[in-house]
Amino acid sequence: MTIDLNSIQIEQSRKEVLKDEFQKPYFFHIKAFLLQERMAGKTIFPAWSDIFNAFNHTPFDKVKVVILWQDPYHGPGEAHGLCFSVQDGVRFPPSLQNIFKELRDDIGMPIPTSGNLTKRADQGIFLLNASLTVEKDTPNSHKDIGRHTFTDAVIKTLSDKKDWIIFLLRGAFAQKKKELIDTSRHMVLEAPHPSPFSVHKWFFGCKHFSKVNEILRKKGVVEIDWYLG
Numbered sequence: 001m002t003i004d005l006n007s008i009q010i011e012q013s014r015k016e017v018l019k020d021e022f023q024k025p026y027f028f029h030i031k032a033f034l035l036q037e038r039m040a041g042k043t044i045f046p047a048w049s050d051i052f053n054a055f056n057h058t059p060f061d062k063v064k065v066v067i068l069w070q071d072p073y074h075g076p077g078e079a080h081g082l083c084f085s086v087q088d089g090v091r092f093p094p095s096l097q098n099i100f101k102e103l104r105d106d107i108g109m110p111i112p113t114s115g116n117l118t119k120r121a122d123q124g125i126f127l128l129n130a131s132l133t134v135e136k137d138t139p140n141s142h143k144d145i146g147r148h149t150f151t152d153a154v155i156k157t158l159s160d161k162k163d164w165i166i167f168l169l170r171g172a173f174a175q176k177k178k179e180l181i182d183t184s185r186h187m188v189l190e191a192p193h194p195s196p197f198s199v200h201k202w203f204f205g206c207k208h209f210s211k212v213n214e215i216l217r218k219k220g221v222v223e224i225d226w227y228l229g
């Protein structure tokens with residue numbers, strides 16, 4: 001049994017480098033599980049069309065920076081396939097509020113009116129959730145369906161096939177993924193998670209946003225415009 005690659009709505013360069021993953025048994029299990037959950041009437045976030053949003057906005061050859069989080073937001077209207085990002089008009093979750101505070105203190109960026117981070121994804125920041133889906137109001141509910149196997153393969157493929165990506169690993173969960181990254185070829189910046197429980201353990205003051213642009217500038221790569229206004 002094989003999966004028709006044409007049925008997977010993901011950007012073509014991503015489809016090409018990940019085509020072997022799409023044919024592995026665990027990926028069949030993921031697809032069957034999600035279809036079963038939908039048939040059972042469960043609400044899954046993000047919307048079906050947004051599951052691969054991070055991949056579609058940041059093609060493989062355009063990736064400069066990777067930001068990893070554990071889970072999509074699990075409240076109505078929030079998740080749209082980009083980690084830490086919410087759709088226009090949605091109240092900022094606490095972690096996103098703290099990210100904006102650090103941006104203000106680091107580079108002087110005013111707090112924006114929208115938490116939609118699509119502009120950053122379009123500039124080469126791969127905003128990846130380790131679990132691409134979640135059940136409504138049930139955080140971490142899809143961690144055991146094979147999602148982490150897939151996203152681990154995504155991280156490893158980026159590490160193996162590209163040079164000089166900056167990986168921002170925030171919190172203990174993301175930092176465990178460091179073992180997938182060839183640190184002789186890529187830059188890793190680590191900090192606590194920006195949640196209210198850990199933000200004062202040096203997420204505030206880490207200055208990763210200005211550091212990213214300093215690294216890109218030294219490499220002769222176009223810097224990130226962090227402003228969302």
